[in-house]
Amino acid sequence: MTEAGNTFKDVVCTFCGCLCDDIIIETEGEKITKNTNGCAISKERFVGHMENRCLQPTVKGSAVTLEKAIERAVEIIASSKRFLIYGLSSTENDAQREAYRLAELAGGVVDNTTSVCHGPTILGAQESGETTASLAETRHRADIVIYWGANPAAAHPRHIPHYIRQPGEYIKDPKKDRQIWLIDVRETTTARMVDRFIKINPATDLEVIETLRALIRGTKLDVVEVGGISIKDLEQIATTMKTAKYGVLFFGLGLTQSFGRHRNIDAAIRLIQDLNAYTKWGLMPMRGHYNVSGANKTSTWVTGYPYAIDFARGYPRFSPGEYTAVDMLARGEPDVLLNIAADPVAHFPRAAVAYLAKIPVINIDPKFNMTSQLAEVNIPAAIAGIECDGAATRMDGLPLYLKKVIEPPEGVIPDRDILRMIIKSLEKVMK
Amino acid sequence: MTVLLSLKQVPNIPIEADSITPTAFAGKTLAQIGKLVVMQGRNSCELREFFEITGESADSVEETEIVIRGDLRKVKQIGKGMNGGRIRIEGDVGMHLGAEMIAGRITVTGSVDAYAGAEMSGGNIQIEGNAGDYLCAGYRGSPDGMKGGRVFIAGNVGNEMALHMRKGFIAVKGNVGAMAATRMKGGSIIVCGELGPRACIEATKGMLFALGKVSSLPPTFKYSGSSEREFTGYYIRYLKSRRPDFLQSDISPSEKWAKFIGDFAEAESKMEIYTRLVLNSHLAS
Ligand code: SF4
Numbered sequence: 001m002t003e004a005g006n007t008f009k010d011v012v013c014t015f016c017g018c019l020c021d022d023i024i025i026e027t028e029g030e031k032i033t034k035n036t037n038g039c040a041i042s043k044e045r046f047v048g049h050m051e052n053r054c055l056q057p058t059v060k061g062s063a064v065t066l067e068k069a070i071e072r073a074v075e076i077i078a079s080s081k082r083f084l085i086y087g088l089s090s091t092e093n094d095a096q097r098e099a100y101r102l103a104e105l106a107g108g109v110v111d112n113t114t115s116v117c118h119g120p121t122i123l124g125a126q127e128s129g130e131t132t133a134s135l136a137e138t139r140h141r142a143d144i145v146i147y148w149g150a151n152p153a154a155a156h157p158r159h160i161p162h163y164i165r166q167p168g169e170y171i172k173d174p175k176k177d178r179q180i181w182l183i184d185v186r187e188t189t190t191a192r193m194v195d196r197f198i199k200i201n202p203a204t205d206l207e208v209i210e211t212l213r214a215l216i217r218g219t220k221l222d223v224v225e226v227g228g229i230s231i232k233d234l235e236q237i238a239t240t241m242k243t244a245k246y247g248v249l250f251f252g253l254g255l256t257q258s259f260g261r262h263r264n265i266d267a268a269i270r271l272i273q274d275l276n277a278y279t280k281w282g283l284m285p286m287r288g289h290y291n292v293s294g295a296n297k298t299s300t301w302v303t304g305y306p307y308a309i310d311f312a313r314g315y316p317r318f319s320p321g322e323y324t325a326v327d328m329l330a331r332g333e334p335d336v337l338l339n340i341a342a343d344p345v346a347h348f349p350r351a352a353v354a355y356l357a358k359i360p361v362i363n364i365d366p367k368f369n370m371t372s373q374l375a376e377v378n379i380p381a382a383i384a385g386i387e388c389d390g391a392a393t394r395m396d397g398l399p400l401y402l403k404k405v406i407e408p409p410e411g412v413i414p415d416r417d418i419l420r421m422i423i424k425s426l427e428k429v430m431k
Numbered sequence: 432m433t434v435l436l437s438l439k440q441v442p443n444i445p446i447e448a449d450s451i452t453p454t455a456f457a458g459k460t461l462a463q464i465g466k467l468v469v470m471q472g473r474n475s476c477e478l479r480e481f482f483e484i485t486g487e488s489a490d491s492v493e494e495t496e497i498v499i500r501g502d503l504r505k506v507k508q509i510g511k512g513m514n515g516g517r518i519r520i521e522g523d524v525g526m527h528l529g530a531e532m533i534a535g536r537i538t539v540t541g542s543v544d545a546y547a548g549a550e551m552s553g554g555n556i557q558i559e560g561n562a563g564d565y566l567c568a569g570y571r572g573s574p575d576g577m578k579g580g581r582v583f584i585a586g587n588v589g590n591e592m593a594l595h596m597r598k599g600f601i602a603v604k605g606n607v608g609a610m611a612a613t614r615m616k617g618g619s620i621i622v623c624g625e626l627g628p629r630a631c632i633e634a635t636k637g638m639l640f641a642l643g644k645v646s647s648l649p650p651t652f653k654y655s656g657s658s659e660r661e662f663t664g665y666y667i668r669y670l671k672s673r674r675p676d677f678l679q680s681d682i683s684p685s686e687k688w689a690k691f692i693g694d695f696a697e698a699e700s701k702m703e704i705y706t707r708l709v710l711n712s713h714l715a716s
Contacts, residue, residue: 080472081444081471081472081473081474082444082471082472082473083472083473106473107472107473108473123571126571126572127571127572127614206629206632206649207629207649207650210632210633210649210650210651210694210696211650211651211696213651213696213697214651214695214696217695217696217698219651219695221650221651221653221695222650222653222654223650226650259609260609260610260629263591263610263613263629263632266633267632267633267696270633270696311473312470312472312473313470318571319570319571320571321545321564322526322545331445332443333444333445335443335444335472
C-alpha cells in the first residue's frame with residue numbers, strides 16, 4: 001500500500017465533486033504532514049483530518065462500546081414504522097449500497113442530500129434526458145465553457161485551474177483558444193477569473209434560457225429585453241453558442257435552487273439538446289459533496305431511482321417532495337432517522353429540525369456535527385479516501401478509486417462496516 | 432347506496448388508502464370492506480383500524496357512494512385509479528387524491544394536497560377548497576399528465592398545475608400559482624382568478640383562458656392581436672352551466688380578448704392564451 005515510504009501519489013481528494021486525483025500526500029506515523037497539489041480546502045481536509053473527531057460511540061450522551069451502540073440502533077429501527085435514512089453524499093459507494101440494503105430490509109425510506117442540492121438536476125434529466133460530457137473531453141475540446149449560477153472559485157477551487165484553464169489535445173492555448181463565461185445574478189469571485197461575465201436579474205434564469213432557445217431556432221420575439229439583458233446581446237450570445245465548435249455548460253445551485261428549480265434545469269438541458277442540432281454541446285452539474293454524484297449512481301443501479309426512495313411496500317417507489325427527507329420531516333412523518341455522512345440539523349429548515357428533535361436519531365459520521373448533538377446514538381466512522389479505501393464518482397460520472405493513506409483512530413471502522421453490523425443484527429430481529 | 436367512513440383519529444404516520452374506491456367496495460359487506468388493506472409506513476393494516484365503517488354497501492360500482500369524514504390530511508391516495516362510482520369527502524384530504532382516475536366522481540368540501548387528479552384520464556373532481564401543487568400533473572418522468580376528465584377547483588391552486596396536460600378540462604375559481612400548464616400539449620383550462628408567472632412555459636398545444644389578471648407571460652410567447660372572440664363565449668357558457676358561482680361578473684359577448692401564442696422556444700408553438708384586454712392591457716403591445 002505504501003508507495004515510496006510514506007508518500008502517496010495520485011491520491012483522490014474527497015471533498016468536492018471535482019475529485020482531483022493528482023494529490024500527493026505525505027505521512028509520518030499517524031499524522032498526515034503534507035498535501036501537495038490540493039487546494040486550500042483539500043489541505044484542510046487531509047492535514048486536519050483528526051480535528052473535531054468523534055472517537056467514541058455514545059448512546060444518550062454516555063460512552064458505550066460499538067456493539068452496545070449497534071444494539072441500541074437496531075432496537076430503535078426494529079420498533080419503527082416509518083424509518084428514514086438520509087445523507088450518503090460524503091461517503092463512498094459501498095457504504096451507500098449497504099444503506100439501500102438496510103432501507104429495503106427495514107421497509108424504510110432512503111434519501112441522499114441530492115434532495116437539497118441537485119435534485120432539480122435529476123428531475124430535469126427525467127423530463128428531458130441528459131446531454132453530458134466528461135471533464136477530460138471538456139479540457140481537450142471545448143472552445144467555450146459557460147458557468148451558470150456556479151461559483152467554482154469558492155466551491156470547486158481547482159475546477160478552472162485544473163480542468164478548464166489547461167491546454168488539451170485540440171486546445172493548445174487555453175487562454176486564447178478557449179472562452180470562459182460566467183452567467184450569474186451577482187459578480188462573484190469567479191467573475192474575475194473568466195473572460196466574460198454576464199449579469200442577469202435574479203429569478204429570471206428560466207426566461208433567459210427559453211429566450212436563448214427561441215433565438216437559436218431563429219425566431220423573432222416581441223420583447224426587447226429579458227432578465228436585464230437586451231435582445232441584441234442575447235442574439236449575440238445565441239450566435240456564439242451556435243457557432244462554437246464544442247461547448248460545455250456547467251451549472252450550480254444558482255440555477256437548481258432559484259425560482260423554477262427543476263424547470264430551469266429542464267430548460268437548460270433542452271437548450272443544450274437544441275444546440276446539438278448545429279454543433280456539439282454538453283451540460284454538467286457542479287456537484288458539491290464529493291460523492292453525491294455517486295449516491296445518485298449507486299442508488300439508481302440498486303433501486304432504479306436516484307434519491308427519495310420508499311421501500312415500505314417491499315419494492316422501491318420514487319416520489320421527490322413526498323419521500324425526500326426534508327419534506328418528510330417538515331410534515332412530521334418518519335419516526336426514526338438514521339443520518340449518515342451529512343448534517344441535516346445544520347442545513348434543514350427550521351420546521352424539519354424542530355421535528356427531528358422529537359424522534360430518535362442515529363448518527364454515523366467521522367466528525368462531530370450539529371446532528372450529533374441531537375442524536376440518541378452516535379457512531380464514529382473512518383474517513384473514506386483517507387482512513388479507508390472505497391470508490392466515488394466525479395461530477396462527470398467517472399468512478400474513481402479512493403486510497404487509504406493512514407490508519408483510522410483506534411476502534412473506528414468504515415461506515416460500510418457499521419451498516420453491515422446493523423443489517424446483520426436487524427436481520428435476526430426482523431425475520 | 433352509501434358507505435360512511437369516519438376517521439377515528441388522525442394517524443401519527445400517514446396512511447396510504449388506495450383501497451378506498453367504489454370498485455374495491457362494490458359487492459362487499461361492511462365487514463369485508465373493513466378488512467381492505469391500507470399501508471401505514473411499512474405495516475400493512477386494515478381499513479377498520481382507522482375508520483368507523485357504517486351505512487350500506489352496494490353490489491355494483493355505479494350504485495356505490497363512499498362518504499369520508501374527518502381530518503384526512505394524513506390519508507393519501509384516496510380514489511387512486513378510481514373507475515366509476517362516487518366519493519364524497521367532508522374535510523381536507525392528503526396527497527394523490529383521485530390520481531390515475533379513469534371514471535366516476537369525487538367531491539371534496541375542503542382542500543386537497545399535492546398531485547390531486549395526477550395523470551387522470553376521465554371522471555370528474557370538484558374541490559370546494561384549495562388544491563396543492565401538481566394538480567392534474569404528470570408524475571416524474573411521465574410524458575403525459577392529465578389525459579381526460581373534468582376538474583373544478585373553487586379555491587386557489589399551487590404551482591405547476593396541469594404539467595404535461597394532454598387532454599381534459601380544468602376550471603379554477605381562485606388564483607393559480609407559478610408555472611401552470613408547463614409543457615402542456617392539449618386540453619383546456621379556465622382560470623377565473625389571477626394567473627401566476629411563467630404560465631405555459633414549454634407548452635406546445637392547448638388553450639388557456641385567463642379571466643383575471645395576468646401579471647406576466649413568458650418572453651417566448653407572442654402577442655397575436657385583440658378582438659372579440661366568438662368561441663371563448665362557448666367555454667364561458669359551459670363553465671356557467673356547470674358552476675355559475677365561478678364567474679363573479681358577467682363577461683359580455685363583446686368582451687375583447689388579447690391572444691398570445693407560444694411557446695416559441697419549442698419546435699411546435701400552438702399553445703393559445705386568451706386574456707381579457709380590459710384587465711391586461713399591459714401585456715398587449
Ligand atoms: S477542487 Fe475539490 S477535489 Fe480538487 S483539491 Fe480542491 S476540494 Fe479537493
